[in-house]
Amino acid sequence: MSLKLDAIPGMTMPQVLRERARLHGSDLALREKVRGLWQRTTWADYYEQARLTAIGLYALGFRPGDRLAIASDDTPQWYFSDLAAQMLGGAGLGIYPTNPWPELQYIVRHSKARFVVAGDQEQTDKVLDAQANEGGLPDLQQLICVDMKGMRAYSREGLMGFDDLLALGREREAELGAEVDRLIDAGQPEDTAIIVYTSGTTGMPKGAMLSHRNMLSNACDIARIHGLDARSYSVLCYLPLCHVAERSFSLVQQIVTGCTVSFAESVDTVVPNLREIAPLGFLGVPRIWEKMQQSIDYRVQDTTPLQRRVFNFAIARGKQIARRRLANGGRFASGGDRVMFGLLWLVCLRALQKYLGLNRVRTAFCGGASISEEVLLFFWTLGVPVYQIYGMTECAGASHSQRPGATSLGTSGPLLGVFEQKLAEDGELLIRGEACFQGYLFNDEATEAAYADGWLHTGDIVQIEDGGELRVMDRKKDILITSGGKNITPSLIENALKDSPYIREAILLGDGRKFLSALLQIDLETTGKWAQANDVQYTTYRTLAENPKVRELIAGEVARVNDRFARVENIRKFEILRKELDHDDGELTATMKVRRKAIEAKFADEIQTIYGDAA
Known part of the structure; x- marks a missing residue:
């Protein structure tokens, strides 16, 4: 007996989890590495x-309609907290672990979250700083910390450990368990389940409200299209869970398919953890796929001449096969190719x-931003099927997905079945459907503009x-129009x-100008290796970026792109940034x-250097 995909969108996520526990209670659901050993958690x-987390929160005063903020790296407790809030008729919202305290303060205060789960001492300190500065957190009632290491001297007023929350849940289960079960039963698919604060490229983040139906219908459609189930899908959870992509493709997709989720030790250990667990599925943002390709390039440079010749031959022949395979919907174009x-x-x-x-991946996804066709082609060359997806927070993660039979290079595949689409006169994509979000929290004006x-x-x-x-x-908003009236698509040139x-970031300039230029950030690791091999001395990113030989190297790369x-x-001029772009600096x-x-x-000075007084 199993859960039917068609029935799941009519449930809530806690109700689906409860069914998984009932049907597959002894099966493996979660794995987390603790002190070098993988710890297993069954569905039961x-x-x-x-549920114990929910009982503990209810005992502390969490009620239907409340919001729980989670500031933590990916852990099982992230899942427990998110689902516990939903069990009680509330909603969970995530905060990036890299956010400084002012950004955390804005999100917690704007959402009026009364409860915050912090992952460790660092995240707890941010919450405490947010409480103590610039108006504080007037709605915050309880701070809960998962890892209390290093916090023995902290005041316990308004602060408790996650283990203490579970203990409270056990202590009050006889008294409150039936009420929590009633709230789980009373949950409706249209209830707000999660709130995802957008990344805010053009202003302060907005809290997109997504219902259980939004998330579950989207995940079910992806599972149906790609044939995902517990036997064909397992994932490594490593991207921030506050982002809708990781929430959708690990937490939600897991309860939909019944698959196993393993938690990476950190984003820096993704590849070692992948080698250990060899998942059947993998979601990567463009930068992850780019770093993986670069790691192979580094490794090949340290091999023997014979090994490099074998590698170059395999990649060259493999790319020809991969191009024909992609044009043929992901299937080998001939027996000879196979x-x-x-x-x-x-x-x-x-x-x-x-x-x-x-080596065991059957279905991999790439989403989150535009990516170079050459990077995707590389992984198809290796025999790893990477399907590009397109979506946004407001459509529960994905609205389009490549799939077997639809793998044209450079596209994001056809529309998912839970949406409709049309194009505006200027070519803007418009969509609607049951996975489209409910609106922005406390922001009717932005909701009306979006819809x-x-x-x-x-x-x-x-x-x-x-x-x-x-x-x-x-x-x-990023389309450039030169003073000559030419429309330029920046992402195509930037991805090239x-x-x-040797180039980590590229920002194309030229809106209203006579010619195109670019601000470029070099890749410290790869350019540093090149510098060592070519006896170029440097001590920091800045000294490397300012080296004339590095400029010659980058000029050659720009010329190569211009030829395409x-x-x-064409990029007529460029400047190499003297610092790495940083989230903390607002870049x-x-x-x-x-x-x-x-x-x-x-970087107005650098732009002035490029254009001078020219328009």
Whole structure:
């Protein structure tokens, strides 16, 4: 007996979790590495821990309609807290662990969250700083910390450990358990389940409210399209859970499919953890896929000449096969291609897959931002099927997905079945459907603007290919129009620049100007390796960025990119940034997206150097 996908969108997430525990109680649900050993949590334990958390929160005063903020790295307690809030008819919202206390303060205060779960001492200190400064957190009633290490001297007024919360749940279970069970039963699919604060590239973050139906219908559609179930899907949870993508593809997709989720020790140990658990599925943002490709490039440089020749031959032949395979919907275009790939896999590609921990992956996804076609082609060359997805917070994570039969390079696949779509006159994508969000918390004006004419305005300029696949051109607000009236799509040129192993970030300039230019951030690791190999001395990022030989290197990379584009799209001048872009300095969002306006203001001197007084 199993849960049917068609029935799940009519439930709440706690109700689905309860069914999983009833049907598959002894099966493995969660794994977390503690002191070097993987600790296992069954479905029965998973539900029981979330329920005890809910009872503890109810005893502390959490009631239907309340909101629980979670500031923590990914842990099982993140899941327990999120689902506990939902069990009580409330909503969970995440805060990036990298957010400084003023950003945490804004989100907790704006959401009027009365309860906060902090992951450790660092996150607890941010909450305490937010309480003590600039108006504090007037609605906060209880702070709960998962890892109390180093906090023995802290005042316990308004602060308790997560283990103490579970103990309170056990202590009050006989008294309050029936009421919590009643609240779980009373939950409705249209109830707000989670609130996701957008990354705020153009202003302060907005809290997008998503219902149980929004999240579950979206996850069910993806599971149906890709054939995901407990036998074919397992994942590593490592991206911040406050982002809708990780929440959707690990927590929600898990209860939908019944798969196993393993928690990475940290974002820095993703590849080692992948090698250990060898998951069947994997979600990566562009930067993760780019770093994986670069890690192979580094490794190859340290091999023997014979090994490098074998690698170069395998990749060159494999790319030809991969291009034909992608054009054929992900299937080998011929028996000859299948045989040749098998030989390349035995000789070289198998070892590369194992090195990355992707040797068992059946379904991988790439989303979150635009990515170079060359990066995706590389992983298909290795034999790792990476399907590009498109979506946004306001559509529960994904609205389009590549899939077997729809894998055209550079597209994000056809529309999911839970949506409708149309294009505005200027090419902006508009969507609507049962997975579209309920609106922005305490911001009716922004909600009305997002839902103009009854359609969700995505802000992206797109093309719909003949086969129905979506090709994203760029953000509507990012399109550049030169003084000559030429419309330029920045992301195409920026991604081409970032194909270079030596360029980490590229910001195209030229709106209202006579020519295009770029601000470039070099990649410290790869450029540093190049510098060592070429006897270029440096001590810091800045000394490396200011070195004339490095400028020559980057100029060559820019020239290579210019050869791929029309003359009007060529970069005439560039400046190498003398510092790395940083979230703490307001130059990047928490999801590492570039804040263009902030950068243009902060690096006005560099832009003046490029353009002078020229218009």
